[in-house]
Amino acid sequence: MMTRLFLFAFAAIVLLHVLWPMPAHAQDARLPVSQCQAIAQGLPDVTFANFKPAVLLNVQAAAEEVTITYIGHSTFLIETPDGVSIATDFSGWYAPPKVPDVVTMNKAHSSHYTLTPDPAIRHVLHGWGDDGKLADHDIVVGDTYIRNVTTDIRSFGGAMEPDGNSIFIFEVAGLCIGHLGHLHHELDDTDYAEIGRLDVVMVPVDGGLTMGAESMSRVVTRLRSSLILPMHRRGPPVTNFLQMFGDGFDKSFATSDNLRVSLRSLPRKPLIYILQGV
Template identity: 70%
Template sequence: MQSIRFSLLFLPFVLLLSGLLPALAQETAKPASQCQMIAQALPEVVFARFALPAAELAQAQADGTVRITYIGHSTFFIETPGGIRIATDYNGWYKPPSLPTVVTMNKAHSNHYTLSPQPGIEHVLHGWRDDGAPADHDVVAGDAYIRNVPTDIRSWGGAMEENGNSIFIFEIAGLCIGHLGHLHHELTEKQYAEIGRLDILMVPVDGGLTMGAESMSRVVERLRSALILPMHRRGPPIDRFLTMFDEDFDVSFADTASVEVSIRSLPRRPTILVLKGV
Protein backbone atom coordinates (compact mmCIF):
# COMPACT_ATOMS: atom_id res chain seq x y z
CA MET A 1 0.00 0.00 0.00
CA GLN A 2 2.87 2.33 0.86
CA SER A 3 4.51 1.71 -2.51
CA ILE A 4 1.23 2.53 -4.33
CA ARG A 5 0.86 5.76 -2.33
CA PHE A 6 4.50 6.69 -3.14
CA SER A 7 3.92 5.99 -6.85
CA LEU A 8 0.86 8.20 -6.90
CA LEU A 9 2.76 11.01 -5.17
CA PHE A 10 5.65 10.64 -7.57
CA LEU A 11 3.42 10.55 -10.68
CA PRO A 12 3.02 14.37 -11.01
CA PHE A 13 6.79 14.78 -11.01
CA VAL A 14 7.12 12.15 -13.73
CA LEU A 15 4.48 13.87 -15.82
CA LEU A 16 6.12 17.25 -15.21
CA LEU A 17 9.52 15.98 -16.27
CA SER A 18 8.10 14.21 -19.30
CA GLY A 19 6.63 17.52 -20.41
CA LEU A 20 9.78 19.51 -19.68
CA LEU A 21 12.39 17.21 -21.18
CA PRO A 22 11.34 17.61 -24.84
CA ALA A 23 11.34 21.39 -24.44
CA LEU A 24 14.69 21.25 -22.68
CA ALA A 25 16.10 19.04 -25.41
CA GLN A 26 14.93 21.56 -28.03
CA GLU A 27 16.65 24.39 -26.18
CA THR A 28 19.96 22.60 -25.66
CA ALA A 29 20.11 20.68 -28.93
CA LYS A 30 22.90 21.53 -31.35
CA PRO A 31 23.10 20.92 -35.08
CA ALA A 32 24.66 17.68 -36.24
CA SER A 33 28.17 18.14 -37.63
CA GLN A 34 29.04 16.12 -40.71
CA CYS A 35 32.72 17.01 -40.31
CA GLN A 36 33.30 16.27 -36.66
CA MET A 37 34.68 12.88 -35.79
CA ILE A 38 35.54 11.04 -32.59
CA ALA A 39 39.29 10.81 -32.11
CA GLN A 40 40.43 7.24 -31.57
CA ALA A 41 43.25 8.60 -29.47
CA LEU A 42 40.65 9.71 -26.93
CA PRO A 43 38.44 6.62 -26.50
CA GLU A 44 36.61 8.00 -23.47
CA VAL A 45 35.61 11.26 -25.12
CA VAL A 46 32.34 11.26 -27.04
CA PHE A 47 31.26 14.44 -28.82
CA ALA A 48 27.47 14.25 -28.84
CA ARG A 49 25.45 16.19 -31.41
CA PHE A 50 21.68 16.33 -31.81
CA ALA A 51 20.22 16.84 -35.27
CA LEU A 52 17.70 19.62 -35.80
CA PRO A 53 15.52 19.93 -38.90
CA ALA A 54 17.14 23.28 -39.73
CA ALA A 55 20.60 21.74 -39.52
CA GLU A 56 19.59 18.82 -41.70
CA LEU A 57 18.32 21.26 -44.34
CA ALA A 58 21.45 23.37 -44.04
CA GLN A 59 23.73 20.46 -44.85
CA ALA A 60 21.52 18.51 -47.23
CA GLN A 61 22.74 20.05 -50.49
CA ALA A 62 26.04 18.36 -51.27
CA ASP A 63 25.96 19.05 -55.01
CA GLY A 64 26.49 22.81 -54.97
CA THR A 65 29.59 24.88 -55.57
CA VAL A 66 31.14 27.17 -52.97
CA ARG A 67 32.97 30.30 -54.09
CA ILE A 68 35.88 31.49 -51.92
CA THR A 69 37.53 34.87 -52.53
CA TYR A 70 40.63 36.18 -50.79
CA ILE A 71 39.91 39.76 -49.65
CA GLY A 72 43.08 40.54 -47.70
CA HIS A 73 45.12 39.66 -44.61
CA SER A 74 43.06 36.80 -43.12
CA THR A 75 39.69 37.75 -44.58
CA PHE A 76 38.06 35.38 -47.05
CA PHE A 77 34.60 35.86 -48.53
CA ILE A 78 32.67 32.58 -48.76
CA GLU A 79 29.54 32.40 -50.94
CA THR A 80 27.29 29.37 -50.54
CA PRO A 81 25.06 27.80 -53.20
CA GLY A 82 22.05 29.11 -51.28
CA GLY A 83 23.27 32.72 -51.31
CA ILE A 84 24.69 33.00 -47.78
CA ARG A 85 27.76 35.26 -47.62
CA ILE A 86 30.42 34.78 -44.93
CA ALA A 87 33.45 36.98 -44.18
CA THR A 88 36.21 35.53 -41.99
CA ASP A 89 38.27 37.59 -39.54
CA TYR A 90 36.14 40.57 -40.50
CA ASN A 91 37.70 43.87 -39.44
CA GLY A 92 35.80 46.43 -41.50
CA TRP A 93 38.94 47.44 -43.43
CA TYR A 94 38.92 44.74 -46.07
CA LYS A 95 35.54 45.16 -47.70
CA PRO A 96 33.80 42.11 -49.22
CA PRO A 97 32.05 42.73 -52.56
CA SER A 98 28.64 42.62 -50.85
CA LEU A 99 27.23 42.76 -47.34
CA PRO A 100 28.00 39.51 -45.47
CA THR A 101 25.24 37.50 -43.86
CA VAL A 102 27.72 36.17 -41.28
CA VAL A 103 31.06 37.50 -40.06
CA THR A 104 33.55 35.72 -37.81
CA MET A 105 36.24 37.51 -35.79
CA ASN A 106 39.30 36.81 -33.68
CA LYS A 107 40.66 39.01 -30.93
CA ALA A 108 44.40 38.61 -31.48
CA HIS A 109 44.89 41.99 -33.18
CA SER A 110 42.68 44.85 -34.32
CA ASN A 111 43.01 43.76 -37.96
CA HIS A 112 41.11 40.56 -37.13
CA TYR A 113 37.96 42.09 -35.63
CA THR A 114 35.87 45.21 -35.22
CA LEU A 115 33.50 46.22 -32.46
CA SER A 116 31.55 48.31 -34.98
CA PRO A 117 30.51 45.89 -37.73
CA GLN A 118 28.55 47.17 -40.70
CA PRO A 119 24.80 47.43 -40.00
CA GLY A 120 22.71 44.72 -41.61
CA ILE A 121 25.03 41.79 -40.84
CA GLU A 122 22.76 39.09 -39.40
CA HIS A 123 25.31 37.07 -37.41
CA VAL A 124 28.44 38.54 -35.77
CA LEU A 125 30.45 35.69 -34.26
CA HIS A 126 33.31 36.50 -31.89
CA GLY A 127 35.98 33.85 -31.40
CA TRP A 128 36.30 34.88 -27.75
CA ARG A 129 34.14 35.84 -24.80
CA ASP A 130 34.73 38.89 -22.63
CA ASP A 131 34.47 36.79 -19.45
CA GLY A 132 37.33 34.50 -20.56
CA ALA A 133 35.13 31.44 -21.04
CA PRO A 134 35.37 29.56 -24.35
CA ALA A 135 33.22 30.92 -27.18
CA ASP A 136 30.61 28.40 -28.29
CA HIS A 137 28.90 28.90 -31.64
CA ASP A 138 26.51 26.54 -33.41
CA VAL A 139 24.79 28.67 -36.02
CA VAL A 140 22.66 27.61 -38.96
CA ALA A 141 22.38 30.38 -41.59
CA GLY A 142 20.58 29.25 -44.69
CA ASP A 143 22.57 26.38 -46.20
CA ALA A 144 25.60 26.93 -43.93
CA TYR A 145 26.34 25.52 -40.49
CA ILE A 146 29.05 27.38 -38.56
CA ARG A 147 30.77 26.21 -35.39
CA ASN A 148 34.02 26.99 -33.59
CA VAL A 149 36.85 25.36 -31.66
CA PRO A 150 38.42 27.73 -29.07
CA THR A 151 42.20 28.22 -28.97
CA ASP A 152 44.57 30.28 -26.84
CA ILE A 153 46.41 33.39 -28.04
CA ARG A 154 49.67 35.07 -27.17
CA SER A 155 49.28 38.57 -25.77
CA TRP A 156 51.53 41.47 -26.72
CA GLY A 157 53.51 40.81 -23.54
CA GLY A 158 54.13 37.18 -24.50
CA ALA A 159 51.81 35.47 -22.01
CA MET A 160 49.17 33.06 -23.30
CA GLU A 161 45.54 34.10 -23.00
CA GLU A 162 43.24 31.12 -22.62
CA ASN A 163 40.33 30.85 -25.09
CA GLY A 164 41.22 34.15 -26.75
CA ASN A 165 40.59 32.97 -30.31
CA SER A 166 38.70 30.35 -32.27
CA ILE A 167 39.09 28.13 -35.27
CA PHE A 168 35.86 28.59 -37.22
CA ILE A 169 34.47 25.70 -39.25
CA PHE A 170 31.95 26.16 -42.05
CA GLU A 171 29.96 23.15 -43.24
CA ILE A 172 28.54 23.96 -46.66
CA ALA A 173 27.40 21.78 -49.58
CA GLY A 174 29.02 18.71 -48.05
CA LEU A 175 32.34 20.53 -47.64
CA CYS A 176 34.17 21.08 -44.34
CA ILE A 177 35.97 24.44 -44.47
CA GLY A 178 38.23 25.52 -41.60
CA HIS A 179 39.80 28.92 -40.84
CA LEU A 180 42.67 28.69 -38.36
CA GLY A 181 42.44 32.35 -37.40
CA HIS A 182 45.43 33.80 -35.53
CA LEU A 183 46.67 30.43 -34.29
CA HIS A 184 49.50 30.74 -31.76
CA HIS A 185 50.08 27.15 -30.68
CA GLU A 186 50.00 23.61 -31.98
CA LEU A 187 46.68 21.90 -31.43
CA THR A 188 45.89 19.33 -28.78
CA GLU A 189 44.42 15.90 -29.51
CA LYS A 190 41.11 17.11 -28.11
CA GLN A 191 41.09 20.10 -30.46
CA TYR A 192 41.89 17.90 -33.47
CA ALA A 193 38.97 15.68 -32.49
CA GLU A 194 36.63 18.65 -32.12
CA ILE A 195 37.68 19.98 -35.52
CA GLY A 196 37.18 16.68 -37.32
CA ARG A 197 37.59 16.48 -41.09
CA LEU A 198 38.56 19.61 -43.02
CA ASP A 199 38.40 19.49 -46.80
CA ILE A 200 39.52 23.11 -47.18
CA LEU A 201 41.93 24.79 -44.77
CA MET A 202 42.73 28.50 -44.48
CA VAL A 203 46.12 28.79 -42.83
CA PRO A 204 48.27 31.77 -41.70
CA VAL A 205 51.75 31.66 -43.25
CA ASP A 206 53.49 34.69 -41.72
CA GLY A 207 56.17 32.49 -40.17
CA GLY A 208 56.15 33.94 -36.66
CA LEU A 209 53.40 36.46 -35.94
CA THR A 210 51.11 33.46 -35.47
CA MET A 211 53.30 30.32 -35.35
CA GLY A 212 56.60 29.49 -36.96
CA ALA A 213 56.41 27.90 -40.41
CA GLU A 214 57.62 24.53 -39.11
CA SER A 215 54.99 24.33 -36.35
CA MET A 216 52.25 25.53 -38.70
CA SER A 217 53.25 22.97 -41.31
CA ARG A 218 52.85 20.20 -38.72
CA VAL A 219 49.27 21.34 -38.11
CA VAL A 220 48.60 21.38 -41.86
CA GLU A 221 50.08 17.92 -42.33
CA ARG A 222 48.02 16.53 -39.45
CA LEU A 223 44.75 17.98 -40.77
CA ARG A 224 45.57 16.63 -44.24
CA SER A 225 43.06 18.83 -46.07
CA ALA A 226 42.52 18.43 -49.80
CA LEU A 227 42.81 22.17 -50.48
CA ILE A 228 45.03 24.50 -48.42
CA LEU A 229 44.59 28.26 -48.84
CA PRO A 230 47.44 30.38 -47.38
CA MET A 231 46.59 33.73 -45.78
CA HIS A 232 48.05 36.24 -43.32
CA ARG A 233 51.39 36.49 -45.09
CA ARG A 234 53.48 39.27 -43.59
CA GLY A 235 57.24 39.36 -43.74
CA PRO A 236 58.75 36.19 -45.20
CA PRO A 237 57.96 35.19 -48.79
CA ILE A 238 55.43 32.44 -49.39
CA ASP A 239 58.26 30.13 -50.51
CA ARG A 240 59.45 29.78 -46.93
CA PHE A 241 56.16 28.19 -45.97
CA LEU A 242 55.98 26.05 -49.10
CA THR A 243 59.42 24.52 -48.50
CA MET A 244 58.05 22.90 -45.34
CA PHE A 245 56.12 20.36 -47.44
CA ASP A 246 57.38 17.35 -49.35
CA GLU A 247 56.25 15.81 -52.63
CA ASP A 248 53.03 14.58 -51.02
CA PHE A 249 51.67 18.12 -51.42
CA ASP A 250 51.05 19.84 -54.74
CA VAL A 251 51.47 23.62 -55.07
CA SER A 252 49.54 25.87 -57.43
CA PHE A 253 49.43 29.65 -57.92
CA ALA A 254 46.08 31.10 -59.03
CA ASP A 255 45.84 34.08 -61.37
CA THR A 256 42.66 35.26 -59.60
CA ALA A 257 41.66 35.88 -56.00
CA SER A 258 38.75 33.41 -56.18
CA VAL A 259 38.27 29.67 -56.41
CA GLU A 260 35.08 27.67 -56.89
CA VAL A 261 34.97 24.32 -55.13
CA SER A 262 32.53 21.45 -54.81
CA ILE A 263 32.80 18.12 -53.05
CA ARG A 264 33.43 16.54 -56.49
CA SER A 265 36.08 19.03 -57.64
CA LEU A 266 38.38 18.71 -54.62
CA PRO A 267 41.92 17.73 -55.68
CA ARG A 268 42.84 14.09 -55.18
CA ARG A 269 46.18 15.04 -53.61
CA PRO A 270 46.61 17.70 -50.90
CA THR A 271 47.10 20.95 -52.82
CA ILE A 272 48.34 24.31 -51.56
CA LEU A 273 46.59 26.94 -53.68
CA VAL A 274 48.01 30.46 -53.40
CA LEU A 275 45.24 32.84 -54.42
CA LYS A 276 46.09 36.14 -56.06
CA GLY A 277 46.85 38.82 -53.48
CA VAL A 278 48.29 36.56 -50.80
Protein backbone atom coordinates (compact mmCIF):
# COMPACT_ATOMS: atom_id res chain seq x y z
CA MET A 1 0.00 0.00 0.00
CA MET A 2 2.76 2.43 0.98
CA THR A 3 4.65 1.59 -2.20
CA ARG A 4 1.60 2.37 -4.35
CA LEU A 5 1.08 5.70 -2.59
CA PHE A 6 4.75 6.61 -3.06
CA LEU A 7 4.62 5.76 -6.78
CA PHE A 8 1.42 7.77 -7.19
CA ALA A 9 2.96 10.83 -5.49
CA PHE A 10 6.15 10.54 -7.53
CA ALA A 11 4.16 10.32 -10.78
CA ALA A 12 2.14 13.39 -9.79
CA ILE A 13 5.31 15.41 -9.12
CA VAL A 14 6.83 14.39 -12.47
CA LEU A 15 3.62 15.31 -14.32
CA LEU A 16 3.41 18.68 -12.57
CA HIS A 17 7.04 19.41 -13.50
CA VAL A 18 6.42 18.55 -17.16
CA LEU A 19 3.24 20.60 -17.47
CA TRP A 20 4.38 23.63 -15.45
CA PRO A 21 5.00 26.59 -17.84
CA MET A 22 8.64 27.57 -18.17
CA PRO A 23 9.72 31.25 -18.06
CA ALA A 24 9.85 32.90 -21.47
CA HIS A 25 13.61 33.47 -21.33
CA ALA A 26 14.18 29.78 -20.57
CA GLN A 27 12.25 28.68 -23.64
CA ASP A 28 14.57 30.40 -26.09
CA ALA A 29 18.23 29.66 -25.55
CA ARG A 30 19.05 31.43 -28.80
CA LEU A 31 18.77 34.92 -27.33
CA PRO A 32 22.23 36.54 -27.27
CA VAL A 33 23.71 37.47 -23.92
CA SER A 34 25.28 40.89 -23.46
CA GLN A 35 28.75 41.01 -21.94
CA CYS A 36 28.49 44.79 -21.59
CA GLN A 37 25.18 45.38 -19.88
CA ALA A 38 25.11 46.85 -16.40
CA ILE A 39 23.62 45.13 -13.40
CA ALA A 40 21.15 47.42 -11.64
CA GLN A 41 21.49 46.03 -8.13
CA GLY A 42 19.71 49.01 -6.64
CA LEU A 43 18.97 52.19 -8.53
CA PRO A 44 20.08 54.93 -8.45
CA ASP A 45 23.38 53.22 -7.55
CA VAL A 46 24.13 51.36 -10.76
CA THR A 47 26.87 48.75 -10.55
CA PHE A 48 28.59 47.87 -13.79
CA ALA A 49 29.14 44.24 -14.67
CA ASN A 50 32.48 42.92 -13.47
CA PHE A 51 34.40 42.23 -16.66
CA LYS A 52 37.47 40.02 -16.52
CA PRO A 53 39.08 39.57 -19.95
CA ALA A 54 41.13 36.62 -18.69
CA VAL A 55 37.90 34.77 -17.97
CA LEU A 56 35.78 35.80 -20.93
CA LEU A 57 38.41 36.04 -23.64
CA ASN A 58 41.61 34.34 -24.58
CA VAL A 59 44.73 36.42 -25.22
CA GLN A 60 44.30 36.36 -28.98
CA ALA A 61 40.70 37.57 -28.82
CA ALA A 62 41.63 40.41 -26.46
CA ALA A 63 44.19 41.58 -29.01
CA GLU A 64 41.78 41.52 -31.96
CA GLU A 65 41.37 44.98 -33.43
CA VAL A 66 38.29 46.84 -34.58
CA THR A 67 38.77 49.62 -37.13
CA ILE A 68 36.62 52.74 -36.74
CA THR A 69 36.58 55.31 -39.54
CA TYR A 70 34.85 58.68 -39.40
CA ILE A 71 32.86 59.09 -42.62
CA GLY A 72 31.04 62.34 -41.85
CA HIS A 73 28.38 63.96 -39.66
CA SER A 74 27.26 61.05 -37.40
CA THR A 75 28.34 58.25 -39.69
CA PHE A 76 31.20 55.98 -38.67
CA LEU A 77 32.26 52.79 -40.40
CA ILE A 78 33.02 50.01 -37.92
CA GLU A 79 34.96 47.04 -39.31
CA THR A 80 35.30 43.95 -37.14
CA PRO A 81 38.02 41.26 -37.01
CA ASP A 82 35.77 38.86 -38.95
CA GLY A 83 35.12 41.45 -41.67
CA VAL A 84 31.65 42.64 -40.67
CA SER A 85 31.13 46.29 -41.68
CA ILE A 86 28.64 48.58 -39.93
CA ALA A 87 27.70 52.17 -40.80
CA THR A 88 26.08 54.27 -38.06
CA ASP A 89 23.33 56.88 -38.58
CA PHE A 90 23.42 55.97 -42.26
CA SER A 91 21.68 58.28 -44.71
CA GLY A 92 23.64 57.74 -47.90
CA TRP A 93 24.87 61.34 -47.79
CA TYR A 94 28.14 60.18 -46.29
CA ALA A 95 28.93 56.98 -48.11
CA PRO A 96 31.44 54.42 -46.82
CA PRO A 97 33.97 53.14 -49.38
CA LYS A 98 32.01 49.87 -49.64
CA VAL A 99 28.45 48.72 -49.08
CA PRO A 100 28.21 47.89 -45.37
CA ASP A 101 26.70 44.67 -44.05
CA VAL A 102 24.71 46.56 -41.41
CA VAL A 103 23.42 50.12 -41.16
CA THR A 104 21.79 51.80 -38.17
CA MET A 105 19.59 54.88 -38.50
CA ASN A 106 17.89 57.60 -36.49
CA LYS A 107 15.21 59.91 -37.83
CA ALA A 108 16.03 63.30 -36.30
CA HIS A 109 16.93 64.70 -39.72
CA SER A 110 17.33 63.30 -43.21
CA SER A 111 21.10 63.33 -42.68
CA HIS A 112 20.67 60.44 -40.23
CA TYR A 113 18.51 58.00 -42.17
CA THR A 114 17.15 56.98 -45.56
CA LEU A 115 14.03 55.07 -46.47
CA THR A 116 15.63 53.88 -49.71
CA PRO A 117 18.86 52.15 -48.69
CA ASP A 118 20.91 50.09 -51.12
CA PRO A 119 19.21 46.66 -51.43
CA ALA A 120 22.65 45.10 -51.06
CA ILE A 121 22.72 46.12 -47.37
CA ARG A 122 21.77 42.94 -45.52
CA HIS A 123 20.62 44.48 -42.23
CA VAL A 124 18.87 47.86 -41.96
CA LEU A 125 18.17 48.75 -38.31
CA HIS A 126 15.82 51.65 -37.58
CA GLY A 127 16.29 53.48 -34.30
CA TRP A 128 12.60 54.32 -34.18
CA GLY A 129 9.63 51.99 -33.97
CA ASP A 130 7.87 50.82 -37.12
CA ASP A 131 4.13 50.04 -37.23
CA GLY A 132 3.61 51.40 -33.75
CA LYS A 133 6.13 49.00 -32.21
CA LEU A 134 9.11 49.92 -30.08
CA ALA A 135 12.48 49.58 -31.81
CA ASP A 136 13.99 46.47 -30.25
CA HIS A 137 17.09 45.02 -31.88
CA ASP A 138 18.99 41.96 -30.67
CA ILE A 139 20.93 40.63 -33.62
CA VAL A 140 24.15 38.75 -34.15
CA VAL A 141 26.00 39.38 -37.40
CA GLY A 142 29.22 37.42 -37.72
CA ASP A 143 31.34 38.22 -34.66
CA THR A 144 29.18 41.17 -33.58
CA TYR A 145 26.18 41.40 -31.29
CA ILE A 146 24.09 44.54 -31.92
CA ARG A 147 21.41 45.87 -29.58
CA ASN A 148 19.72 49.21 -28.93
CA VAL A 149 18.45 51.35 -26.07
CA THR A 150 15.68 53.77 -27.03
CA THR A 151 15.59 57.42 -25.95
CA ASP A 152 13.09 60.21 -26.57
CA ILE A 153 13.53 62.62 -29.43
CA ARG A 154 12.45 66.21 -30.00
CA SER A 155 10.05 66.62 -32.91
CA PHE A 156 10.09 69.58 -35.28
CA GLY A 157 7.27 71.16 -33.28
CA GLY A 158 9.31 70.95 -30.08
CA ALA A 159 7.36 68.18 -28.35
CA MET A 160 9.20 65.08 -27.17
CA GLU A 161 8.41 61.83 -28.95
CA PRO A 162 8.93 58.83 -26.65
CA ASP A 163 11.46 56.26 -27.88
CA GLY A 164 12.05 58.01 -31.21
CA ASN A 165 15.84 57.64 -31.11
CA SER A 166 18.14 54.73 -30.35
CA ILE A 167 21.56 54.39 -28.83
CA PHE A 168 23.08 51.46 -30.72
CA ILE A 169 25.59 49.23 -28.98
CA PHE A 170 28.02 46.94 -30.78
CA GLU A 171 29.69 44.16 -28.82
CA VAL A 172 32.69 42.73 -30.66
CA ALA A 173 36.18 41.44 -29.78
CA GLY A 174 35.38 41.98 -26.10
CA LEU A 175 34.71 45.68 -26.73
CA CYS A 176 31.49 47.55 -25.97
CA ILE A 177 31.08 50.29 -28.59
CA GLY A 178 28.18 52.74 -28.34
CA HIS A 179 26.77 55.35 -30.71
CA LEU A 180 24.55 57.91 -28.95
CA GLY A 181 22.68 58.86 -32.10
CA HIS A 182 20.75 62.13 -32.00
CA LEU A 183 20.45 62.23 -28.20
CA HIS A 184 18.10 65.00 -27.06
CA HIS A 185 18.03 64.59 -23.29
CA GLU A 186 20.20 63.50 -20.40
CA LEU A 187 19.94 59.83 -19.55
CA ASP A 188 18.41 58.47 -16.36
CA ASP A 189 19.51 55.58 -14.15
CA THR A 190 17.42 53.06 -16.06
CA ASP A 191 19.03 54.14 -19.34
CA TYR A 192 22.52 53.73 -17.91
CA ALA A 193 21.63 50.30 -16.58
CA GLU A 194 20.32 49.18 -19.98
CA ILE A 195 23.36 50.56 -21.79
CA GLY A 196 25.93 49.05 -19.46
CA ARG A 197 29.65 49.42 -20.00
CA LEU A 198 30.80 51.37 -23.06
CA ASP A 199 34.52 51.20 -23.77
CA VAL A 200 34.15 53.40 -26.84
CA VAL A 201 31.40 55.98 -27.23
CA MET A 202 30.52 58.20 -30.21
CA VAL A 203 29.04 61.44 -28.96
CA PRO A 204 27.45 64.47 -30.71
CA VAL A 205 29.19 67.77 -29.94
CA ASP A 206 27.02 70.22 -31.87
CA GLY A 207 26.43 72.33 -28.76
CA GLY A 208 22.65 72.52 -28.97
CA LEU A 209 21.04 70.71 -31.90
CA THR A 210 21.08 67.60 -29.74
CA MET A 211 21.99 68.86 -26.24
CA GLY A 212 24.16 71.63 -24.88
CA ALA A 213 27.83 70.86 -24.30
CA GLU A 214 27.40 70.89 -20.52
CA SER A 215 24.55 68.36 -20.56
CA MET A 216 26.38 66.13 -23.02
CA SER A 217 29.54 66.28 -20.94
CA ARG A 218 27.59 64.99 -17.93
CA VAL A 219 26.42 62.00 -20.00
CA VAL A 220 29.98 61.27 -21.16
CA THR A 221 31.35 61.55 -17.64
CA ARG A 222 28.70 59.19 -16.26
CA LEU A 223 29.37 56.59 -18.97
CA ARG A 224 33.04 56.46 -17.95
CA SER A 225 34.17 55.27 -21.38
CA SER A 226 37.86 54.80 -22.14
CA LEU A 227 37.65 56.31 -25.62
CA ILE A 228 35.30 59.19 -26.56
CA LEU A 229 34.88 59.97 -30.26
CA PRO A 230 33.15 63.31 -31.00
CA MET A 231 30.81 63.54 -34.01
CA HIS A 232 27.94 65.64 -35.37
CA ARG A 233 29.72 68.96 -35.03
CA ARG A 234 27.80 71.90 -36.47
CA GLY A 235 28.67 75.49 -35.63
CA PRO A 236 30.59 75.76 -32.36
CA PRO A 237 34.23 74.64 -32.29
CA VAL A 238 34.90 71.25 -30.75
CA THR A 239 37.05 73.01 -28.13
CA ASN A 240 33.82 74.25 -26.51
CA PHE A 241 33.03 70.63 -25.73
CA LEU A 242 36.58 69.83 -24.63
CA GLN A 243 36.56 72.67 -22.13
CA MET A 244 33.85 70.87 -20.17
CA PHE A 245 36.34 68.20 -19.09
CA GLY A 246 39.06 68.61 -16.51
CA ASP A 247 42.31 66.80 -15.86
CA GLY A 248 40.53 63.47 -15.52
CA PHE A 249 40.39 63.29 -19.33
CA ASP A 250 43.10 63.38 -21.97
CA LYS A 251 42.33 65.18 -25.24
CA SER A 252 44.00 64.56 -28.57
CA PHE A 253 43.50 65.49 -32.24
CA ALA A 254 44.14 62.57 -34.58
CA THR A 255 46.21 62.82 -37.76
CA SER A 256 43.86 60.41 -39.53
CA ASP A 257 40.15 59.78 -39.94
CA ASN A 258 40.40 56.27 -38.51
CA LEU A 259 41.78 54.27 -35.61
CA ARG A 260 42.33 50.66 -34.67
CA VAL A 261 41.34 49.64 -31.17
CA SER A 262 41.35 46.44 -29.16
CA LEU A 263 40.46 45.55 -25.61
CA ARG A 264 44.15 45.51 -24.75
CA SER A 265 44.93 48.87 -26.40
CA LEU A 266 42.25 50.94 -24.66
CA PRO A 267 43.76 53.98 -22.93
CA ARG A 268 44.02 53.70 -19.15
CA LYS A 269 42.88 57.30 -18.75
CA PRO A 270 39.70 58.40 -20.59
CA LEU A 271 40.70 59.93 -23.92
CA ILE A 272 38.62 62.31 -26.04
CA TYR A 273 39.97 61.59 -29.51
CA ILE A 274 38.96 63.89 -32.37
CA LEU A 275 39.31 62.10 -35.69
CA GLN A 276 40.13 64.10 -38.80
CA GLY A 277 37.02 65.42 -40.49
CA VAL A 278 35.17 66.21 -37.27
